[in-house]
Amino acid sequence: MVTIMDMTTGKVIGEPPEEYGDEVLNANWLPPQPEVAAGLQEVEHASHEAQKPPIDVEHFLEAVYRYQE
Numbered sequence: 001m002v003t004i005m006d007m008t009t010g011k012v013i014g015e016p017p018e019e020y021g022d023e024v025l026n027a028n029w030l031p032p033q034p035e036v037a038a039g040l041q042e043v044e045h046a047s048h049e050a051q052k053p054p055i056d057v058e059h060f061l062e063a064v065y066r067y068q069e
Contacts, residue, residue: 004013 004015005011006013
């Protein structure tokens with residue numbers, strides 16, 4: 001049992017308030033929520049074969065240098 005008293009005089013001030021019920025103690029509790037999870041998807045693998053550039057590299061560099069002048 002808890003008693004509330006004045007620390008200087010030692011007199012009883014009053015009785016403590018009622019204890020909290022379960023509905024108050026669990027007021028912020030939420031039931032488990034479903035989580036969003038990414039579904040697994042099949043991925044096609046790209047081929048790693050060497051590919052030729054779509055344009056002539058020498059011609060491209062000549063054009064770049066020409067526009068810089």
